[in-house]
Amino acid sequence: MNAQISLIQQIDHLLPQTQCGLCGHRDGCLPYAKAITEGEAANKCVPGGQPVADALARLLKRPQLKAEPSAWPIQIDGRPQQMKAVIREDECIGCTKCISACPVDAILGAGKLMHSVLSDLCTGCELCIAPCPVDCIDLIPDPQPLPSEQLRIAQQNDLRARYYAHIQREEKRRLDRTGPVVRAEINTQLFAQLTQNDAHTPHIEVAEKKRDLLATFDTKSTIELAKLRTQIKKLEKQLSVRDDATKRALLQDLQQQLHALGA
Structure with a gap:
């Protein structure tokens, strides 16, 4: 299993991290990397073009395939x-x-x-265009010169970190979301599993686990509060009929417990 995760991470580091979904995996580059290890063709990364398809073929020791065509002209790289x-x-x-x-x-x-749009961060993934109800978003060629390989890798690492931060934030919001989800449903469990042992990749935590723990704590707290209030009311009623030093001391103790729980 560790060998497969390592291979998935190596494949992912070759992908351009545009998270565009043009490969058919709408929740990002990492799920496509996993699918490649399971036998999916390694030439589907449209923004990566032929260089990425060839690099993946070399890594996997597979025959080289022609990259999926892009709607945009091919650059000199x-x-x-x-x-x-x-x-x-x-x-x-x-x-x-x-x-x-x-x-x-x-x-x-x-x-x-x-x-x-923050132009320096935009990947040209096109995912913002379809949701726009007034069609006010255009795509234009990037005027910047082609990056060096070192700069490209640095940009990919930054984009991966930004996407994972986006995933983490969305995961924390997901259970409370009431509006429509614009992006595809993200398999956060997969990202959590495949990022936990990679020192160069931000680790994803699944918010649902935290939510479950919080819900358990809240449920226990609610039950405890209900029990305390019931006992307090019963003692108050008894003391209103006949005073008793022991019961009054117990009442004070229960009231302190209730106060400690923030009620």
Whole structure:
């Protein structure tokens, strides 16, 4: 199992971390990496293009396959043109749906206020376009020069960390969410399992476990409070009929316990 996790992590480190879902795995690069180890074709990363498909073939010792085609022109490094999202701000209605959809938190804004894209962080994943109800988001070519391999790796690591921070925050909100979920349902258990032994990857914790523990604690506290209140009322009623030093001392003790529990 450890060998498989290590291989999944090696594959994931070759993927561009756009978290775009164009490979068919809408919850990010890591699930695609896992699927590759289970036999899925390693040429489906559209933004990675032929360089990533070839690197994966070498790592896995598989035949080289032609990369899935992109809608954008191919650059001199063999990868598709990097695109960036731009919001036409005068048309933005501040619905926040693009903010929820962005996997790397590259969009700033608030409800009923204008939104803006942080161009340096945008991966061009296109996930913000479909949820926009007024179609005010465009994709434009990235004007920056092609990054060096060292810079590309640093950018991928940063994007991975941002996505995992996004996942962690969304996981904490998930159980209390009442509005629509714009992104695909994320398999947080998978991310938690595959990040726990990687020193270079932020570890994901599953909020549901914490929620269960909290719910158990809350339930126990509620039961204890109910018992205390019942005992206090019974003693107060008894003492109103006939005073008793022992029962009055017990009443004071129960009242202190109730106060300690914050009730």
